[in-house]
Amino acid sequence: MSRAVRICLLPGDGIGPEITDEAVKVLLALGERHGVVFDLHEALLGGAAIDQTGSALPDRTLAEARAADAVLLAAIGGPAWDTTDPDRPRPEQGLLGLRKELGLFANLRPVRIFAPLADASTLRPDVIDGVDMLIVRELTGGLYFGERAREREVADAGGPGRAGMRAYDTCVYDEFEIERIARTAFEAARGRRRLVHSVDKANVLETSRLWREVVHAVAADYPDVALVDMLVDNAAMQLVRRPAQFDVMVTENMFGDILSDEASMLTGSLGMLASASLGEGTALYEPSHGSAPDIAGRGVANPLAMLLSVELMLRMSLDMDAAADDLSAAIAETLGAGFRTADIAADDTPPELLMGTAEMGDQVVARL
Numbered sequence: 001m002s003r004a005v006r007i008c009l010l011p012g013d014g015i016g017p018e019i020t021d022e023a024v025k026v027l028l029a030l031g032e033r034h035g036v037v038f039d040l041h042e043a044l045l046g047g048a049a050i051d052q053t054g055s056a057l058p059d060r061t062l063a064e065a066r067a068a069d070a071v072l073l074a075a076i077g078g079p080a081w082d083t084t085d086p087d088r089p090r091p092e093q094g095l096l097g098l099r100k101e102l103g104l105f106a107n108l109r110p111v112r113i114f115a116p117l118a119d120a121s122t123l124r125p126d127v128i129d130g131v132d133m134l135i136v137r138e139l140t141g142g143l144y145f146g147e148r149a150r151e152r153e154v155a156d157a158g159g160p161g162r163a164g165m166r167a168y169d170t171c172v173y174d175e176f177e178i179e180r181i182a183r184t185a186f187e188a189a190r191g192r193r194r195l196v197h198s199v200d201k202a203n204v205l206e207t208s209r210l211w212r213e214v215v216h217a218v219a220a221d222y223p224d225v226a227l228v229d230m231l232v233d234n235a236a237m238q239l240v241r242r243p244a245q246f247d248v249m250v251t252e253n254m255f256g257d258i259l260s261d262e263a264s265m266l267t268g269s270l271g272m273l274a275s276a277s278l279g280e281g282t283a284l285y286e287p288s289h290g291s292a293p294d295i296a297g298r299g300v301a302n303p304l305a306m307l308l309s310v311e312l313m314l315r316m317s318l319d320m321d322a323a324a325d326d327l328s329a330a331i332a333e334t335l336g337a338g339f340r341t342a343d344i345a346a347d348d349t350p351p352e353l354l355m356g357t358a359e360m361g362d363q364v365v366a367r368l
């Protein structure tokens with residue numbers, strides 16, 4: 001008997017619906033091959049939801065997300081909804097609200113170099129050769145969520161003897177927040193090369209000293225996984241110096257924000273990067289790129305980051321490793337055969353290998 005899996009699909013805005021179509025094609029093909037029925041429930045999020053309901057995160061969307069085994073989001077946002085009026089809804093409120101409601105505290109970004117695309121990186125091919133890492137970023141604590149304020153007329157803040165303005169942000173971490181993100185990282189490492197780099201600034205910050213202490217305590221439960229502490233400034237340097245040394249990198253919210261963008265550019269292309277956000281309940285999978293309004297509606301967007309998000313979902317939420325391996329191999333073979341969307345094409349890519357969104361999806365499906 002076929003197993004049924006419930007997916008909440010959120011196509012969103014811009015190129016979102018176009019790349020979602022390709023994800024659906026791939027899911028149907030994989031379902032048939034692996035004896036799984038994907039029960040797809042589409043819902044509104046972001047600008048599309050604002051247009052139809054007035055809210056970026058309608059109640060029905062939240063209910064669909066909670067009821068699903070996993071949520072697959074394409075992208076949200078666009079100039080049509082850009083506003084500086086604090087009383088008008090904004091597309092990002094949909095995504096931030098969803099993260100909050102689902103309690104998503106861990107953001108995972110795999111960075112993998114597909115050999116045929118090595119030329120797209122700004123780094124030399126010999127430097128990025130063999131890069132296959134996973135960044136695990138804490139998503140709901142630290143500096144971005146701590147108390148902050150701006151004070152006016154503070155004595156000497158404008159210079160000696162002059163009153164001026166002062167601003168502060170506070171970085172706070174509770175032990176349980178560090179423990180759960182560390183466990184996420186060690187568990188992920190068990191399915192990989194069993195190496196965790198924990199990135200902090202323990203030579204200066206008290207939150208980092210607690211971070212280090214708790215990560216080491218968690219590590220005792222994973223004697224089969226090696227742990228290396230690394231200071232964040234060194235990590236930023238090592239990412240461009242010898243990125244292949246990393247397997248899993250775990251770090252706090254702001255360091256992770258910055259380092260994951262740095263690491264994502266090792267691949268040279270936004271169209272190839274997927275991410276997972278995990279919490280206590282339903283997990284959310286999405287490409288790292290946005291809604292690309294500049295190319296929306298033209299059928300030229302690269303669907304591969306979306307398909308790599310499907311791969312992550314199969315592996316991390318649906319216990320479908322064999323299907324994930326098939327998809328990963330099909331994507332690698334499609335690239336190996338030379339097929340390219342415009343964003344990853346080289347100057348000398350022959351026109352017959354240049355694909356639109358749907359053709360690229362078809363090439364992947366053909367290899368499944």
Ligand code: NAD
Binds near residue numbers: 075078292295302
């Ligand atoms: P973007 O990622 O949408 O686009 C940046 C550049 O990359 C553009 O030139 C775009 O054409 C290109 N690009 C992105 N994805 C591509 C793909 N799959 N194939 C080919 N080319 C691709 O970032 P932006 O332009 O800064 O933002 C556009 C909108 O997306 C904004 O409204 C922003 O708020 C939103 N956004 C949403 C998310 C999300 O949904 N998680 C993330 C980032 C930005």
